[in-house]
Amino acid sequence: MAVYTEIGDDELRDFVAQYDIGAVTGLKGIAEGVENTNYLLQTDRGSYILTIYEKRVDPKDLPFFLGLLDHLSTRGVPCPSTIHGRDGKALRQIAGKPAAVQTFLQGIWPKRPTAVHCGEVGAALARMHLAGRDYPNTRPNALSIDGWAVLVDATAARADHVAAGLGAEIAREFEYLSEHWPADLPVGVIHADLFPDNVFFMDDKLTGLIDFYFACTDALAYDLAICLNAWCFERSTEFNITKARRLLSAYRQVRPVGDDELAALPLLARGSALRFLLTRLYDWLNQVDGAMVKPKDPMEYLHKMRFHRRIDGPGAYGLE
Amino acid sequence: MAVYTEIGDDELRDFVAQYDIGAVTGLKGIAEGVENTNYLLQTDRGSYILTIYEKRVDPKDLPFFLGLLDHLSTRGVPCPSTIHGRDGKALRQIAGKPAAVQTFLQGIWPKRPTAVHCGEVGAALARMHLAGRDYPNTRPNALSIDGWAVLVDATAARADHVAAGLGAEIAREFEYLSEHWPADLPVGVIHADLFPDNVFFMDDKLTGLIDFYFACTDALAYDLAICLNAWCFERSTEFNITKARRLLSAYRQVRPVGDDELAALPLLARGSALRFLLTRLYDWLNQVDGAMVKPKDPMEYLHKMRFHRRIDGPGAYGLE
Numbered sequence: 001m002a003v004y005t006e007i008g009d010d011e012l013r014d015f016v017a018q019y020d021i022g023a024v025t026g027l028k029g030i031a032e033g034v035e036n037t038n039y040l041l042q043t044d045r046g047s048y049i050l051t052i053y054e055k056r057v058d059p060k061d062l063p064f065f066l067g068l069l070d071h072l073s074t075r076g077v078p079c080p081s082t083i084h085g086r087d088g089k090a091l092r093q094i095a096g097k098p099a100a101v102q103t104f105l106q107g108i109w110p111k112r113p114t115a116v117h118c119g120e121v122g123a124a125l126a127r128m129h130l131a132g133r134d135y136p137n138t139r140p141n142a143l144s145i146d147g148w149a150v151l152v153d154a155t156a157a158r159a160d161h162v163a164a165g166l167g168a169e170i171a172r173e174f175e176y177l178s179e180h181w182p183a184d185l186p187v188g189v190i191h192a193d194l195f196p197d198n199v200f201f202m203d204d205k206l207t208g209l210i211d212f213y214f215a216c217t218d219a220l221a222y223d224l225a226i227c228l229n230a231w232c233f234e235r236s237t238e239f240n241i242t243k244a245r246r247l248l249s250a251y252r253q254v255r256p257v258g259d260d261e262l263a264a265l266p267l268l269a270r271g272s273a274l275r276f277l278l279t280r281l282y283d284w285l286n287q288v289d290g291a292m293v294k295p296k297d298p299m300e301y302l303h304k305m306r307f308h309r310r311i312d313g314p315g316a317y318g319l320e
Numbered sequence: 321m322a323v324y325t326e327i328g329d330d331e332l333r334d335f336v337a338q339y340d341i342g343a344v345t346g347l348k349g350i351a352e353g354v355e356n357t358n359y360l361l362q363t364d365r366g367s368y369i370l371t372i373y374e375k376r377v378d379p380k381d382l383p384f385f386l387g388l389l390d391h392l393s394t395r396g397v398p399c400p401s402t403i404h405g406r407d408g409k410a411l412r413q414i415a416g417k418p419a420a421v422q423t424f425l426q427g428i429w430p431k432r433p434t435a436v437h438c439g440e441v442g443a444a445l446a447r448m449h450l451a452g453r454d455y456p457n458t459r460p461n462a463l464s465i466d467g468w469a470v471l472v473d474a475t476a477a478r479a480d481h482v483a484a485g486l487g488a489e490i491a492r493e494f495e496y497l498s499e500h501w502p503a504d505l506p507v508g509v510i511h512a513d514l515f516p517d518n519v520f521f522m523d524d525k526l527t528g529l530i531d532f533y534f535a536c537t538d539a540l541a542y543d544l545a546i547c548l549n550a551w552c553f554e555r556s557t558e559f560n561i562t563k564a565r566r567l568l569s570a571y572r573q574v575r576p577v578g579d580d581e582l583a584a585l586p587l588l589a590r591g592s593a594l595r596f597l598l599t600r601l602y603d604w605l606n607q608v609d610g611a612m613v614k615p616k617d618p619m620e621y622l623h624k625m626r627f628h629r630r631i632d633g634p635g636a637y638g639l640e
Contacts, residue, residue: 003351008431025426025522028360031323031349040348040360042426106345106362111328202345 003029005037005052005095015094018085019101021045032197035213040104047104048083052097057213059098064139065212066090066100068132068189073103075131078124079209080105105208107200115246118231120206121199122247125191125227126254128209129220132189141192141216143275145178151278158285162298170277173305177271182219182264190223191215195230221261224251225268228317229276229304237303245318265314273305323349325357325372325415335414338405339421341365352517355533360424367424368403372417377533379418384459385532386410386420388452388509393423395451398444399529400425425528427520438551438563440526441519442570445511445547448529449540450575452509461512461536463595465498471598478605482618490597493625497591502539502584510543511535515550541581544571545588548637549596549624557623565638585634593625 007015007027016024022045030038030049037052053062066082070090073081080102082090091100110117141147152174159167191198193214200208224247232243251257280298287295327335327347336344342365350358350369357372373382386402390410393401400422402410411420430437461467472494479487511518513534520528544567552563571577600618607615 006431009428012428023523024428026520027428029351031351108329108332108344108347111326200346 003037003039004054005097007039007052007095011094015092015099016041016043018087018092019083020086021048021083021101033211041101049080049102049104050094050099051102052094052099054097057098061139061213062091062098062100064137065215067137068135068212068215069102071135072128072131077128077131077209078105078207079128079212105200105210107202107207109197109200111196113196113231113243114204115240115243116204117196117199117201117206118243119246119250120201120204121194121227121231122224122250123254124199124206124209125194125223126251128191129188129223130255135189138217139215141190141218143192143214143279144218144271145181148174148274148278149178151282155278155281155285159281162281162284163302166281166302169302170274170281173270173274173309177267177274180267181271182260182267185219185221185261185264186258187217188220189215190218190220190226192218192223192226194223194227219261219264219268220255221257221264222268222272224248224257224261225265225272228265228269229272229301232317233304233307237300237307239307239316241316241318245320248317249320262314262319265317266308266311269308270305273301273308277301277305323357323359324374325417327359327372327415331414335412335419336361336363338407338412339403340406341368341403341421353531361421369400369422369424370414370419371422372414372419374417377418381459381533382411382418382420384457385535387457388455388532388535389422391455392448392451397448397451397529398425398527399448399532425520425530427522427527429517429520431516433516433551433563434524435560435563435566436524437516437519437521437526439566439570440521440524441514441547441551442544442567442572443574444519444526444529445514445543446571446574448511449508449543455509458537459535461510461538463512463534463599464538464591465501468494468594468598469498471602475598475601475605479601482601482604483622486601486622489622490594490601493590493594493629497587497594500587501591502580502587505539505541505581505584506578507537508540509535510538510540510546512538512543512546514543514547539581539584539588540575541577541584542588542592544568544577544581545585545592548585548589549592549621552637553624553627557620557627559627559636561636561638565640568637569640582634582639585637586628586631589628590625593621593628597621597625 022043024043026042028040030040035056036054039050041048041050069079069082072079083101084090091098152170156167159170198211227247228244231247232240234240277298280296283295284298342363344363346362348360350360355376356374359370361368361370389399390401392399403421404410411418472490476487479490518531547567548564551567552560554560597618600616603615604618
């Protein structure tokens, strides 16, 4: 929860004047969000989200992200679309940083996702994957094998400060996944971070997908594996097979999943668990004094990784 | 900037159902605000602020604060009014904590207040003081002399960690103010925390006063002294006499200020500076690991206190 960048009065006026969105009536920093600064920008025409991209986002990637939002939203995916300025541009600067204005989506993210939510997410993910097929731009997944290697090295020396034996377990898992990571699965644009706080609902109907700033070109089934981890475990880290069945079957009703993808799911889920274990562990070990964001518990993803390692096949996910 | 309390999905539904404000379409944590958790609550009828009162607010004081908002807003003061539930009550509980829903005010707080803003604030403060005259409830100022004594004791041992000699300077100032604090000035409801981030503007016109959670019964001129400190110094801690003149003269056009009040202003301003120096110093010395709010610099108020001690009378404020 963070507002990293404050906006001066004149600066805001000059910035908004470059758009055809009316006169500003309000600006409130939004507490949710870790990577960027988000403001709810209200004008006499409606509500918008003003995002200021902070150092964790590479400005070179912004055209990929913003272009993707427009691509998906024109194809009916319930994601924000960017507001283009009078000069036609969606990306400009405020307070010396890259910034963009997007449409505001109604809905609330679910604090306790239910099986109904999981079904909605599965279907929306599949529709996003289909809508992304003809997106012409690509972006490598910076948090796949190569990125993990960097994080394994960066956390190795102190991983055992968090839990005894953690460093060795991560090293073993990384080695195994590097050797067995599937290379021939269907690839496309994936969200890569579709956690519950990035999905809005109203009355149990999905109304929005947000926060595409990890989106990249990778195996579609890997996105599904990320969602299995993010949506189908209870707080006690127990796997909920009912939720997984709903998520997977709703996905498959929209986009048929190949046998190769299904067979790879447990491995992809281990990889997804390792990815979030590593980034959380890194943030945990590198906490900044006075930081405004509490790091998330890395151990949650260690438990998930172990779960997927123990099962004997994708049938454990309740596949029908 | 903080959201201390998360709200469950069912909990939100049950809470909102107790009001006649329509169906929820959005809920976003607001980054601004230090004491309480504030959500922007959107329904199909409009926007509201849902405030959850955290431990720094004494629940016994809430009827005073919420009643004051209704009292002032029905008298035309541009402050939030409370939304009463179907049971007639404005105060209820959510997530086990006291909570209230208030109207949403348009406008933006000024990051760099101008002399025009200072004039608007002076006039609005005076109107608030007049409107509060017949508010039947009272609340002692917990952060006047008695409260300062507690903070002087609590910070004495470590004040010099922040600046050499600070402890002795605070002790001397506290002793002087205790002996000379005026007792016979006109008293009424004061805001007691009217900093720029608690005042909204649109197009240089004041649209809202918020955050009445330090409001209390005290000398009206003390509120003016707080505003002099909060609005009339440049970032370099230089006093801006033009801003002070605008603030004071705009105030006096709405509510005549007695000679006794004017004469007391420098002393009241010293007291106000000591009050914010002490609370900031206390927070500075008692930083919590992992806190989501950065403590404010106490030294800013030391400089302000010294300024008011040096001047030879209220003429230094540009009084006309």
